[in-house]
Amino acid sequence: MSEGGNAFLERCQPQGALLADDPQQPANLAFNGLAALLALSRPDVLSRARTSGLLSAIAGLRGIVLPQAREFRQDNSLTGWPWIDGTFSWVEPTSWCLLALKKMKTSGVPVTGAIESRIVEGERLLIDRACAAGGWNFGNSVVLGQDLRPYVSTTAIALLALQDRLREPVTARSLAYLQGQALRQTSGMSLALSLICFRVFRLDSDALQQRLAEHWRDRQFLGNLHVTAMAHYALNHAQHKTSAFTL
Amino acid sequence: MRSTKRPPSLFSVSRRRFLGALIAPIAFGACRSRPYRAADFTVPERSAVCLSPAADYGVDFADVIGRALGELGVDLRGRRVLLKPNLVEYDDGSATNTHPAVVAGAAEAILRAGAAEVVVGEGPGHRRDMEYLLTGSGLDHYLRDIGVRFVDLNLADVRRVPLRSRFTTLPDLWLPVDVLRADVVVSMPKLKTHHWAGLTGSMKNLFGIVPGAVYGWPKNVLHTHGIENSILDLNATVRSHVTIVDGVIGMEGDGPIMGRPRPVGFVAVGIDPAAVDATCARLIGLDPFRMPYLVAASRFLGNIDMRQVDQRGEPISRYRTRFDLIERLNGLRLQS
Numbered sequence: 001m002s003e004g005g006n007a008f009l010e011r012c013q014p015q016g017a018l019l020a021d022d023p024q025q026p027a028n029l030a031f032n033g034l035a036a037l038l039a040l041s042r043p044d045v046l047s048r049a050r051t052s053g054l055l056s057a058i059a060g061l062r063g064i065v066l067p068q069a070r071e072f073r074q075d076n077s078l079t080g081w082p083w084i085d086g087t088f089s090w091v092e093p094t095s096w097c098l099l100a101l102k103k104m105k106t107s108g109v110p111v112t113g114a115i116e117s118r119i120v121e122g123e124r125l126l127i128d129r130a131c132a133a134g135g136w137n138f139g140n141s142v143v144l145g146q147d148l149r150p151y152v153s154t155t156a157i158a159l160l161a162l163q164d165r166l167r168e169p170v171t172a173r174s175l176a177y178l179q180g181q182a183l184r185q186t187s188g189m190s191l192a193l194s195l196i197c198f199r200v201f202r203l204d205s206d207a208l209q210q211r212l213a214e215h216w217r218d219r220q221f222l223g224n225l226h227v228t229a230m231a232h233y234a235l236n237h238a239q240h241k242t243s244a245f246t247l
Numbered sequence: 248m249r250s251t252k253r254p255p256s257l258f259s260v261s262r263r264r265f266l267g268a269l270i271a272p273i274a275f276g277a278c279r280s281r282p283y284r285a286a287d288f289t290v291p292e293r294s295a296v297c298l299s300p301a302a303d304y305g306v307d308f309a310d311v312i313g314r315a316l317g318e319l320g321v322d323l324r325g326r327r328v329l330l331k332p333n334l335v336e337y338d339d340g341s342a343t344n345t346h347p348a349v350v351a352g353a354a355e356a357i358l359r360a361g362a363a364e365v366v367v368g369e370g371p372g373h374r375r376d377m378e379y380l381l382t383g384s385g386l387d388h389y390l391r392d393i394g395v396r397f398v399d400l401n402l403a404d405v406r407r408v409p410l411r412s413r414f415t416t417l418p419d420l421w422l423p424v425d426v427l428r429a430d431v432v433v434s435m436p437k438l439k440t441h442h443w444a445g446l447t448g449s450m451k452n453l454f455g456i457v458p459g460a461v462y463g464w465p466k467n468v469l470h471t472h473g474i475e476n477s478i479l480d481l482n483a484t485v486r487s488h489v490t491i492v493d494g495v496i497g498m499e500g501d502g503p504i505m506g507r508p509r510p511v512g513f514v515a516v517g518i519d520p521a522a523v524d525a526t527c528a529r530l531i532g533l534d535p536f537r538m539p540y541l542v543a544a545s546r547f548l549g550n551i552d553m554r555q556v557d558q559r560g561e562p563i564s565r566y567r568t569r570f571d572l573i574e575r576l577n578g579l580r581l582q583s
Contacts, residue, residue: 023552024407025405025421025461026461026462028460028461028463032462037533042332053500082463082467083462083463083464083467084461084462084463084467084468086468086472087462087463087467087468087470087473088467088470088471090464090467092463092464093463137373138373138374138464138465139465143442143505144442144501144573144575146501148503148504148505151374151376153375153376153379159458185379186378186379186382187376187378187381187382188378189375189376189378190376190379211549219378221378222377222378222387222399223379224377224378224399224402227378228404
């Protein structure tokens with residue numbers, strides 16, 4: 001991470017222990033999960049106390065519970081993480097926060113029973129929300145009896161969170177879906193997240209690496225900074241072995 | 248964004264008895280007293296909606312839309328204009344999005360009408376992969392050809408804006424500066440059914456200005472506070488000055504994403520978004536007076552009664568049809 005990146009995280013406004021661009025804005029849990037992952041892999045990014053506080057705050061937040069509804073197939077009693085406090089749990093914030101808590105465990109930070117149970121429930125939610133043929137969309141697999149389609153980018157993120165659940169049938173189905181789709185993608189975000197996922201799962205990623213590099217050369221991802229950062233991280237695997245996302 | 252209390256919402260009701268709530272008389276329980284200051288709003292005496300033929304996406308939309316804007320007397324000279332299409336999801340052969348030919352045609356028409364600047368902006372509610380949507384739908388290609396800039400409203404700079412009505416009970420929303428500083432906001436919906444709201448019209452289309460970077464994907468705060476309530480608060484706060492509907496090929500059945508394409512063959516243009524939505528509802532066989540958000544809008548935002556709506560261009564009878572509806576929306580059917 002660049003000096004600018006460190007400074008940005010230090011500058012982020014605390015909301016309790018969570019981080020936000022602006023003290024008045026709702027804290028974005030997906031962003032906080034990602035920030036925690038970076039802080040765990042690069043101790044120079046945030047102080048140990050702030051990292052620890054951030055992880056506790058993440059563990060303490062959960063999505064709202066909605067009544068079970070026949071319009072949706074999922075189990076609404078399961079709670080993962082919402083994008084912002086006071087809303088329902090969705091796949092992307094759940095995946096980043098779940099991965100951060102798992103990373104906390106493997107980094108030797110003491111983990112309480114409460115955090116262990118959040119990890120278990122987060123995994124159950126992701127498994128429950130997977131699309132029938134594998135993969136994930138934003139977080140509804142069936143609405144009004146219709147199977148919804150998975151997205152490549154969200155699938156890659158959810159798979160990162162389930163990388164230690166290789167025997168789980170949902171993981172296998174979703175990985176197969178991603179392997180079938182990754183090279184067909186026309187966006188930097190899908191290619192970059194797929195490449196990170198391929199690295200973590202130790203899949204052959206040469207063709208995907210080449211495709212992403214060409215895509216960057218041709219399109220620069222429409223100037224999207226988040227996508228650019230993810231892509232450059234994915235392309236520079238030799239420097240860091242994708243350790244920020246690997247358990 | 249601070250919310251103290253969640254209102255009785257049609258969305259949360261839907262999880263128990265959605266259909267019953269949807270076709271019931273307006274149940275905005277929070278609004279026994281009006282959730283807005285009546286003095287802040289004026290419903291126009293009359294509203295005009297212009298229907299223009301467009302048999303397919305090969306027509307000259309700059310000409311079609313330019314003539315409709317002229318018919319309605321829209322003055323765009325020197326204005327900064329933001330076009331807000333409906334860009335949701337891309338799938339070959341589907342009719343999910345406002346067609347890029349219509350968006351580009353509108354941009355050209357508005358520039359020809361003397362606008363100082365035209366920008367296209369959208370913040371899709373499920374997908375945050377904008378490059379995928381722009382390339383898949385072809386919109387980036389069309390906009391490059393005419394030199395018009397696209398803004399991802401999910402990621403744009405934002406400002407906190409107090410809401411001008413309180414159907415949701417939210418005091419404010421963070422909204423993109425690109426929308427707030429536009430002199431003219433043009434809502435460009437696709438003519439589609441919507442499995443919760445009934446219709447994806449001009450008013451529902453404003454969900455796309457709510458930034459995902461602040462509220463997430465989906466923009467769940469709008470759902471938990473009630474889809475219909477959120478439609479009303481957004482439209483009370485951000486005015487769409489012009490609506491241009493892509494009714495060339497609509498979507499029937501399980502819209503706004505999983506439905507089937509249905510050729511209809513028109514473009515609708517109007518100033519009053521409630522009047523345009525009511526007209527489109529009638530065109531596809533829905534009764535605006537059975538649609539709670541339109542009924543509520545008619546009290547402070549616009550006209551939905553045909554007696555107050557002047558039809559310009561082609562007669563409504565030319566395009567009137569009955570879209571297939573999912574069962575739960577049958578209660579919204581226009582009784583003929």
